[in-house]
Amino acid sequence: MDSTKSEETVDCVVVGGGPAGMMAGLLLARQGVDVRVLEKHPDFLRDFRGDTIHPSTMKVMDELGIIGRFLNIPHRRMKTVAVSAPDGESVFADFSLLPEPYNYVAFMPQWDFLDFLAEEARAYPSFELIREAQVTELLIKGNQAHGVRYTTAQGEKTLTARLVIGADGRHSTVRTRAWLAPVESDAPMDVLWFRISREDDDQVPFVSVGSGFTIVAVDRGSYWQLAYCIPKGEYDHLRTYPTSVVADRMRQTLPNIAERFTQEIESWDDLKLLSVSVNHLKRWHRPGLLCIGDAAHAMSPAGGVGINLAIQDAVAASRMLGPGLAAGKTPTEALLRRVQKRRERPARIIQTGQVKILADLYPKHLDDTYKTPAAAKIVRRSRWLQKTAARVIGIGLRPERV
Numbered sequence: 001m002d003s004t005k006s007e008e009t010v011d012c013v014v015v016g017g018g019p020a021g022m023m024a025g026l027l028l029a030r031q032g033v034d035v036r037v038l039e040k041h042p043d044f045l046r047d048f049r050g051d052t053i054h055p056s057t058m059k060v061m062d063e064l065g066i067i068g069r070f071l072n073i074p075h076r077r078m079k080t081v082a083v084s085a086p087d088g089e090s091v092f093a094d095f096s097l098l099p100e101p102y103n104y105v106a107f108m109p110q111w112d113f114l115d116f117l118a119e120e121a122r123a124y125p126s127f128e129l130i131r132e133a134q135v136t137e138l139l140i141k142g143n144q145a146h147g148v149r150y151t152t153a154q155g156e157k158t159l160t161a162r163l164v165i166g167a168d169g170r171h172s173t174v175r176t177r178a179w180l181a182p183v184e185s186d187a188p189m190d191v192l193w194f195r196i197s198r199e200d201d202d203q204v205p206f207v208s209v210g211s212g213f214t215i216v217a218v219d220r221g222s223y224w225q226l227a228y229c230i231p232k233g234e235y236d237h238l239r240t241y242p243t244s245v246v247a248d249r250m251r252q253t254l255p256n257i258a259e260r261f262t263q264e265i266e267s268w269d270d271l272k273l274l275s276v277s278v279n280h281l282k283r284w285h286r287p288g289l290l291c292i293g294d295a296a297h298a299m300s301p302a303g304g305v306g307i308n309l310a311i312q313d314a315v316a317a318s319r320m321l322g323p324g325l326a327a328g329k330t331p332t333e334a335l336l337r338r339v340q341k342r343r344e345r346p347a348r349i350i351q352t353g354q355v356k357i358l359a360d361l362y363p364k365h366l367d368d369t370y371k372t373p374a375a376a377k378i379v380r381r382s383r384w385l386q387k388t389a390a391r392v393i394g395i396g397l398r399p400e401r402v
Contacts, residue, residue, distance in 0.1 A: 006155070006156065006157050006158060007157070007158045007159075007160070008036075008157070008158070008159050008160070009147075009159075009160045009161070010034045010035060010036050010159060010160075010161050011028075011033045011034040011035060011126075011161060011162055011163070011325045011326070011328075012028055012033055012034070012035045012036075012161050012162065012163045012164075012165060012325055013035070013036050013037075013038065013147060013148055013159045013161040013163075013164050013165070014028075014035060014036070014037045014038070014165045014167055015038050015135050015148060015164065015165065015166055015167060015168045015172075015173070015174045016037075016038070016039070016166070016167035016168030016169060016172075016174075016293075016295070017037050017038070017039030017041075017044065017114065017118075017129060017131075018114070018167060018168075018169060018293065018294075018310065019110070019113070019114070019117075019293070019307050019310045019311050019314075020167040020292050020293030020294075020295075020310035020311065020313055020314045021037050021039075021165070021167035021168070021293075021314075022037065022114050022117040022118060022121065022129075023060075023117060023310075023311050023314035023315065023318075024037075024165055024167060024292065024314040024317060024318055025037040025117075025121050025127055025129070026064075026117055026120055026121040026124075026127070027314065027315065027318035027319070027322065027402065028127075028318050028321075028322050028325065029121055029124035029126050029127035030064075030124055031318070031322040031323065031325075031326045032126060032326040033126060033322055033325045033326050034126045035126060035127055035128075036128050036129075036130055036159055036161075037121075037127075037128070037129045037130065038130050038133040038135060038148070038150055038159075039129060039130070039131050039132075039133060040132065040133060040134045040135070040168075041131065041132065042131050042132050043111070043131070044110065044111035044114040044115060050110060050301065050304045050306065050307045051107045051108055051109055051110055051218050051220075051225075051304075052105050052106070052107060052304030052307055052308075053075070053105065053106040053107070053108055053113060053307075054105055054304070054305075054307070054308040054311075054393070054394045054395070054396075055095070055098060055102035055103065055104070055105070055394040055395055056308060056311070056312065056394065056395045056396050056399045056400075057307070057308060057311045058070070058102040058106065059102055059399070060311065060315055060400070060401075060402060062102075063401065063402040064120075064402060066120050069116070069120075070116060073108060073112055073113075073116060074108070074112075074221075075106045075107055075108040076106070076107040076108075076219055077104040077105070077106055077107070078095070078104060078105045078106075078107060078206065079094070079095050079096040079103070079104050080092075080093065080094050080095065080096065080386075081093040081095075081206060081207065081389075081390075081393075082205055082206060082207065083205070083206075083207040083208070083209060083376065084205035084207065084208045084209070084253055085208070085209045085210070085253070085370065085372065085376070086210060086211075086252060086253070086370050087370075087372050089205070090376050090379065090380035091379075091380065091386050092207075092376070092379055092386065092389055093386055093389035093390040093393055093394075094383065094386040094387060094389075094390050095390045095394055097383070097386065097387040097390060098387070098390055098391060098394060098395065105304075105393075105394060107218065107219065109220065110307075130152070132152055132153060133150045133151070133152050133157075134150055134151050134152075135148050135149070135150045135168070135173050135174065135177075136149055136150060136151055136156075137149040137177065138164065138174060138177035138178055138289070139158070139160065143286065143287050144287040144288045145164050145178065145286060145287065145288035145289035146160055146161065146162070146164075146288055147159050147160035147161045147164065148161075148164060148174075162288065162325060162329070162330040162331070163288060163289070163290065163321065163325060163330070163331055164288060164289045164290075165289075165290050165291075165292060165317065166178070166289065166290070166291040166292070166295045166296075167291075167292050167293050167295060167310075167314070168295055169293070169294045169295060169298075170277060170279075170294040170295070170298035172291065172294075172295035174289070174291065174295065175281070175291050175295050175296075178286055178289055178291075180281050180283060180284075180286070180291065181281075182279035182280060182281050182298070183279055183280055183281070183282060184277065184278070184279045185278040185279060185280075185351060185355050186232070186278070186355055187232055187276040187277055187278045187300055187354075187355065188231075188232060188276075188300070188354075188355065189214070189229045189230060189231060189232055189276055189300075190229070190230055190231075190232055190233070190234070190235055190273060190274065190275050190276050191227045191228065191229050191230075191273070191274040191276060191301060192227070192228040192229075192230065192235070192246075192271045192272070192273055192274075193225070193226070193227055193228075193271065193272045193273075193274060194226055194228070194261075194265060194270055194271045194272070195220075195223045195224065195225060195226070195264075196223060196224045196226055196257055196260050196261060196264060196265075197222070197223050197224075197260055197264060198219065198220070198221070198222060198223050198224050199256075202224075202256065202257075204217045204219075204224060204254060204257060205217065205253075208250075208253040208254055209253070209370065210249060210250075210252035210253050210370050211249065211252065211367075211369050211370040212230070212231075212249060212366045212367060213228060213229065213230060213246075213249050213250075213366075214228075214229040215227065215228055215229070215250065215253070215254065216229070217254075217257075224257065226257070227274075227301065228246060228250075228271070230366065231366060232276070234366050235273055235275075237366065238366060239268050243261075243265050243266075243267065243268060243270075243271070244262060246261060246265075246271075247259075247261040247262045247265075252370075274301070276300055276301065277298050278298060278299060278300050278351055278354060278355055279297070279298045280296065280297040280298075280344075280347065280348060280351065281295075281296050281297070283340070284296045284336070284339070284340040284344070285333065285336035285337065285339070285340060286333075287333050287336075288330065288331075289336075290317060290321075290331075290336050290339060290340075292310065292313035292314060292317055292339075292343075293306075293309070293310030293313055293314070294306060294310065296313065296340075296343075296347070297309065297344075297347040297348070297351065299347075299350065299351060299354065300351075300354040300355070302354050304393075305350055305354075305392075305393055305396075308393075308394075308396055309343075309346065309347050309350065309396065312343065312346070312396055312398070312399065312400045313343050313347075315400040315401070315402060316339060316342050316343050316400045317339050317343075319400070319401075319402065320335065320338060320339050320342075321335065321336075321339065342398070343398070345397070345398070346396055346397040346398045349397055350392070350397070353392075
């Protein structure tokens with residue numbers, strides 16, 4: 001695209017440079033579709049994004065012939081999801097029981113993963129990633145979406161396209177401009193994100209639970225990225241206490257991290273609140289437009305499955321819509337409906353599990369005394385359930401092929 005032009009016409013414009021948007025851009029460009037991905041930020045450096053790359057995503061990259069280059073990027077591998085609690089440790093999901101070679105979850109900072117996808121996509125001349133592009137308007141003629149208007153440092157620009165893909169997350173501008181309203185579900189928790197320094201001899205479990213909290217620890221090499229899960233809507237109440245209350249709770253299971261917390265966290269401003277929402281669109285599309293990923297179905301961060309589902313949405317949409325776009329055709333609404341039909345059920349089943357089943361694993365109140373959840377008692381006794389959980393998290397209910 002000539003950045004000096006204020007108006008351009010392409011086959012497809014993807015709004016959002018997250019996992020769904022970047023994978024869709026790569027897969028469409030691979031088919032010869034003239035595609036632009038609009039990312040509102042200047043880079044992918046966001047602290048509080050999921051780091052998990054699931055077996056199904058690695059399988060997609062294997063099919064694309066890029067898995068070797070991906071695995072050359074520094075990452076860590078997790079074979080099991082173990083939960084440490086006052087009454088002992090339980091294995092919730094065992095990925096080692098899945099088929100090789102991708103019988104693990106890879107942990108990689110999401111900005112490295114997105115940079116990798118962008119670099120692979122640039123190999124195709126019909127692809128372009130436009131950064132610092134803030135979408136301000138969805139172009140609609142009659143009932144048909146046919147592009148977007150966006151702003152950059154160079155001013156206002158217009159992209160017309162036969163298809164607009166909204167992959168711009170849980171606060172989707174495209175979704176709002178298309179008058180597509182999500183249906184909300186009851187999320188069981190909110191999350192406080194913060195960093196704590198890491199030492200070489202640290203032994204920190206991936207998930208720790210105690211009275212009134214759940215903690216997920218992501219190893220970022222020089223520091224721990226910690227997700228401190230609290231009961232939904234309890235943040236304002238928690239803030240009436242000094243931050244030391246968090247350290248006091250963590251001492252139940254992570255005494256070394258709790259000590260560093262008191263030294264490194266000075267105020268509540270050092271913790272970032274993620275207000276968790278779980279919602280879905282009844283209709284993912286309108287003529288000329290399709291929403292995928294969190295724009296279509298915002299997930300709880302539990303299990304990192306939102307990234308997996310977003311990637312699978314992108315694979316299905318690109319496979320089903322790409323050939324027509326490459327041939328100069330505008331996708332029919334019936335075809336867009338088929339994409340939703342294929343991807344909606346897996347997302348809804350996982351959301352139901354997050355809201356109804358996994359809710360038992362999170363405290364209901366800050367002052368709750370820890371009690372072993374019934375689900376934990378059952379799963380810890382069954383390798384079949386551990387394998388099933390690993391398959392649902394790592395592969396999904398309807399894995400897609402390129």
